Amino acid sequence: MIPVRCISCGKPISAFFDEYQLRIAEKEDSKVILDEMGIKRYCCRRMLISHVETWE
């Protein structure tokens, strides 16, 4: 599961995870989604971009 907060800065990025996944599934551009959700720093952006769900 995605960590609750960004490992570097502590922003609760997991709150945006579902929305991000949904919009990625609809083939939206990752940059546009992150910008619109207000996730500005690259530490937070990599949390969503690079997450691999291994827990099922």
Next chain:
Amino acid sequence: MMVLEDLEVNGEEGSKMEIELKEKNENEIVFIIRNAEVPFVNAIRRIAMMEIPKIAIEDVNIVKNDSTMFDEVLAHRLGLTPLFSNLEVIEGLVMSEDCDCDDHCPRCSVSLTLNKTGPENKEDIKVVYSKDLSSTDSKIKPVYDTIPLLKLKKDQDVELEAVAKLGFGKNHAKWIPTTVCSYKQYPKITFNEDLEVDYECAEACPRGILKTDKRSKKIKVNNIENCSMCKSCVRASENDYINVGYEKNNFIFRLETDGSMDPEEVLLKACDVLSEKAEKFITFCKGGKV
């Protein structure tokens, strides 16, 4: 014994500190402090991170957890979930160390419960979110509803009680109200007009702060506050045409919270804590009891 006199504290000699607000929204403020000194600004920063009381889940009593997630991991996730802790919301709550109860009581804690059962179908997976936490206090609840806590399959249940307590950031990161809390000195970009204009340096800026203006044979600076003082421009320049420095006593301060408190509130509280500490120091130096 030396007796200290009350001194007026100023930044640079003879100049008063000034503050200018730059940006402000729900979770973030950016402001400029002029005529201050590093120790003072840094004290504010450290107190804002470490010594502001905030509420977070501290103890979790797990009655049942059938999911594949370990109890410890689940408790950790609950702890990191931000809860509303505005000053008006946590008013009246006391630190659990200062409370006279044995473990926890309504005076020093708020309890939240989580009760969920898995999906009906064998193939389905049910995600339990932070909104499923029900609190005994209507105001102290998770800031975000959409934080995934754990996943349940058919015939798996989770049942727990989480006890949220006040704490300080210096004891655990879950009690830090800020995410970004930082300052930088105000950038200062100067050009050596005696030398030939070097347009190369403008190209090198990764933030687009330097713009070449061929007509007036100058390099223009726009939005200097965004300059990270990386000095890429200085390195790219063949001669010493450009120089990047900073203004010693001016600062750009950025404070972002995790949503649990308003940024102004964090700042105000930090100032209160600092003046309290200074007050103690003065009393001590004058030979009084602290």
